[in-house]
Amino acid sequence: MSLDLSNYELLWPTSLFVSEGERILGLAGASWENRAAWLMTEALAGTTAVADFQDMPGHSADPWASTVSGRGAEHAVKSKYDWFLELINRASELRHATAPRPYWPQRQGRGLSHDSSTVRDGRRDFVRLIHDFADNGYLVERFGEVCVDDPDELPDASEVIERRLGIPNLWPLAPETWDEDTFYGLVEVFHDLVSRPRVRSFHSYGSCGWHHSEFHNGPARILYRWKVNELLHSVGIEYELAAEGEDLGRLVAAVDDARGHLVHRVLNESAPDITTRIRHAIALFRGRDTSSESKRSAIVTLAGILEERRALIKVEVGKPDEGALFEIANRYDLRHRRADQRGDYDAAFLDWIFWWYLATVELTNRLITSRNIAEDS
Secondary structure, eight states: OOOTTTTOESSOOOOHHHHHHHHTTOOOTTHHHHHHHHHOOOOOOOOSHHHHHHHHHOOOOOOTOOOGGGGGGGGGOOHHHHHHHHHHHHHHEEOOOOOOOOOOOHHTTTTOOOHHHHHHHHHHHHHHHHHHHHHHTTTTHHHHBTTBBBBOOOOOOOOHHHHHHSSOOOSSSSSSGGOHHHHHHHHHHHHHHOOEEEEEEOOOOGOOOOEEEEEHHHHHHHHOOOHHHHHHHTTTTEEEOOOOSSTTTTTTEEOOOHHHHHHHHHHHSOOOOHHHHHHHHHHHHHTTTTOOOHHHHHHHHHHHHHHHHHHHHHHHTHHHHHHHHHHHHHHHSSSSOTTTOOSOOOOOHHHHHHHHHHHHHHHHHHHHHHHHHHOOO
8 A cells, every 4th residue: 555645744855854764774773763763753744654654563674574474465564664665765745844824813913923123033033943953962962962871061052152153152042132143153153063863762761861873964954054044035034054165054145046056057067177266256256245346256257267268158159249258347347457447337237247157157068068978979
C-alpha cells in the first residue's frame, strides 16, 4: 500500500530533508531508526509522522529483508526501512507547513496589538527562532549542554558572541535593547554558530533530559538561512543571508528569483581564472553596507573580465553591439573617471549596468563551454 502523505507537512527545505534522510538510509545498524525519528521530529510538523513510523514493524535496515512470510505474505505491510525510504523518495510531494488562516479576532481587526516597527517585530520573531534552534540542540557545540553527570562549567554564551561581534552581554537575547546594527549583526553571527546534532539521546537520570551529539554545521546553516530569510521577507526587510559566494552567511540585498539564479550560475559555472573576481564583484555589489563606490568597483571588475573576452564577444555577438557594451563603461563615470565622462545619472543606473554585465559574463561562459564541446567532439 502506498504511503499516505496527506497528514505530513514539512518545516524544512525539501532538498535538505532528502539529503539528511538519504544519509540515514545509508547507515548500518539499529541506530538509524533513532536518527530517522529525530529527523522527522525536526523536519515535519507535529508528531504524526514519527508515530506512524514507530507503528511499522521490523528493525532491519536491509531493504531486501522480508518482514512477513508464509500465508500472510501477500498482505505484508512495510517495514520501518521501507516506510522511511518511501517518505524520502516522495518528499517532493509533501506540503510545506504554512501559517494558519486568520482566526476570528484577526478577521475582525481585533487581533493582538503589534509594535508598529517592522524591524522590531523582526527582532522578536528572530528571538523565537533562535530559541527553537537552541531547544533542538543547534547551539550545544558552541554553548555546551547541562548534564547532571558532568558538573564542568559551560562556556559563557555572551563571551562566545562578544568574541565575534565585539558587543558584550547579548545572551540571553533581549531584543528590546538592540539597535538595528546589533540585530543584523546577531542574524549573521548565529549563522556561523549553529550546528545540527544528528543524534539525540534521552538521559533519564535525575530527569536530565535530551542530550545532543554528532554535530554538522552544513545542514544547520542551510536550514538557518532558509528560516531567517523567510522571516525577513515576511516582515518586509529587504535583506537576505547569502547562500554562496564570498559573502556566504552575510546579509545582502534581496533580489528576485531570476537574478538569484543568475548569481548562482555565474558563481558556480565560471572558469577558475575569473571565479575569485566574480565572487568579489558580487560581494561588493550586494552587501548590506554597499555604497555607490562599491557598486562602481564591482562594475569595473566585470568590465575587466568582459574586456578579456572582447574578441569572443565581437565574433559571437557582433561588432556594433560589442562596441555599445564597452561604451557604457567608458563614457560614463565608471572606469576611467575623466572630466569628459558623464556622472549625472540616477544610482539605479549602477544596478542596471551591473546586472547587464553579469548576465553578459554568464553568456560568455556558455559560449566558451559550447566552443570547448565543439572542439572536443
